[in-house]
Amino acid sequence: MKIISQSADELVLKEGGSSGIAIGVVFVVAGLAVGFALHASNSIAIWIGLALVVIGLGVIGFSSSITVGANKASGKLSYQKKRLIGGQDSTYAIADVLRIETRKQWRIDNSPPSGDQNVSVPQPVLVWQSVIMFKDGRELALDHQKTSSQTTVGAVVLMGGQGAEVAIASRVAEFLNVPFHEIAPPDVGMGINLG
Numbered sequence: 001m002k003i004i005s006q007s008a009d010e011l012v013l014k015e016g017g018s019s020g021i022a023i024g025v026v027f028v029v030a031g032l033a034v035g036f037a038l039h040a041s042n043s044i045a046i047w048i049g050l051a052l053v054v055i056g057l058g059v060i061g062f063s064s065s066i067t068v069g070a071n072k073a074s075g076k077l078s079y080q081k082k083r084l085i086g087g088q089d090s091t092y093a094i095a096d097v098l099r100i101e102t103r104k105q106w107r108i109d110n111s112p113p114s115g116d117q118n119v120s121v122p123q124p125v126l127v128w129q130s131v132i133m134f135k136d137g138r139e140l141a142l143d144h145q146k147t148s149s150q151t152t153v154g155a156v157v158l159m160g161g162q163g164a165e166v167a168i169a170s171r172v173a174e175f176l177n178v179p180f181h182e183i184a185p186p187d188v189g190m191g192i193n194l195g
Helices: 019-038 044-062 163-176
Strands: 002-006 010-016 064-071 076-083 087-093 097-109 123-134 139-141 149-153 156-160 180-183 192-194
Touching (some): 019 044, 123 163
Antiparallel strands (some): 002 010, 010 064, 064 076, 123 139, 149 156
């Protein structure tokens, strides 16, 4: 999520964009190239190419962008979520916003660490998302759900990355003149896992 523009009366945020579609197109093109170029020499190449095409189409279909605009002069909050398949375009009253929340929780990732494909050690992964909470209980995602980036140094796993997102969510709350709540998960070693 990033702030596109901000003035005394208007704030515009954008999350996502065309990068998901571009990645999906690369997968589709690579799948078609693999399927056509190698189909005569290896029959499994067609299946690999087909898998790449399906993955690419899935990435294209599920990629989305979120644009949020708040205008104090009109008292309106515009929310637009664009997808290739479906989307959402809504307008809300700023006066109906209760607060902005950034919710964090730990999830267990069972995938093996890179370089060691035989061992699967469960690792905690921090997942977070900022939402707009309304007085009537409705919620709108301010950004897409994110996971912590991990850096492994020996047996030590360092996690981070959510600081900028939390700062932007806090600025949105300040602009809208509503409280900001950061809902932190129970402590799991302060983001450091000493194996």
